Amino acid sequence: IQMTQSPSSLSASVGDRVTITCRASRAIRNDLGWFQQKPGEAPKLLIHGSFNLHTGVPSRFRGNGAGTDFTLTITSLQPEDSATYYCLQDYSYPRTFGQGTKVEVK
Amino acid sequence: QVQLQESGPGLVKPSQTLSLTCSVSGDSINSGGSYWTWVRQTPGQGLEWIGYIYDRGSTNYNPALKSRLTISADYSNNKFSLRLTSVTAADTGVYFCTRDPIDGGFSFDFWGRGIRVTVSS
Numbered sequence: 001i002q003m004t005q006s007p008s009s010l011s012a013s014v015g016d017r018v019t020i021t022c023r024a025s026r027a028i029r030n031d032l033g034w035f036q037q038k039p040g041e042a043p044k045l046l047i048h049g050s051f052n053l054h055t056g057v058p059s060r061f062r063g064n065g066a067g068t069d070f071t072l073t074i075t076s077l078q079p080e081d082s083a084t085y086y087c088l089q090d091y092s093y094p095r096t097f098g099q100g101t102k103v104e105v106k
Numbered sequence: 107q108v109q110l111q112e113s114g115p116g117l118v119k120p121s122q123t124l125s126l127t128c129s130v131s132g133d134s135i136n137s138g139g140s141y142w143t144w145v146r147q148t149p150g151q152g153l154e155w156i157g158y159i160y161d162r163g164s165t166n167y168n169p170a171l172k173s174r175l176t177i178s179a180d181y182s183n184n185k186f187s188l189r190l191t192s193v194t195a196a197d198t199g200v201y202f203c204t205r206d207p208i209d210g211g212f213s214f215d216f217w218g219r220g221i222r223v224t225v226s227s
Binding site: 033035041042043044045048049052054086088090093094095096097099100 | 220
């Protein structure tokens, strides 16, 4: 299953609402996770099952979608949200990730 | 708190074998509760799921790597390992070990910091 993210990068200001899209090449129910990765670090799980916030993740991160189309929204962008975000399908093997969306906070 | 740590050589020559080990603390790799997984990040493929080991030796590999790949476990020392043969420059990247819980509805909740591997003569 191919995962396609858009945009590949974006730049926004503190307080802005930001949305990243992930599309699966075929239906994956809601078996979709979102990860945040900062330079030199491992990816960090943000959201699983399309919309479930992982433990300790701020509520400004929101996931949505089912089937083939999914979104990650940061409702009020903060300086510490500067990172690359990846989607992951965990519907079938091999697991596959999107190519990433780099978010810059102005 | 579950912790994972990768170890191994940072430089491997082309056509040789890459061997990495992941040491796990805070969870038992033979508890049957998780798939113990390798993921890599390469310039060419981005984040790529490599494969896992589970339940006393059951494995599942990425078909793209299957012919060159072996994942094994040392249950007495709570470690699992990756062995990738016939490496090329395309195998250069950062290799992570991670935990994929079977129950809970999510994947990859704990990660190692990653180990950078360069394939070069």
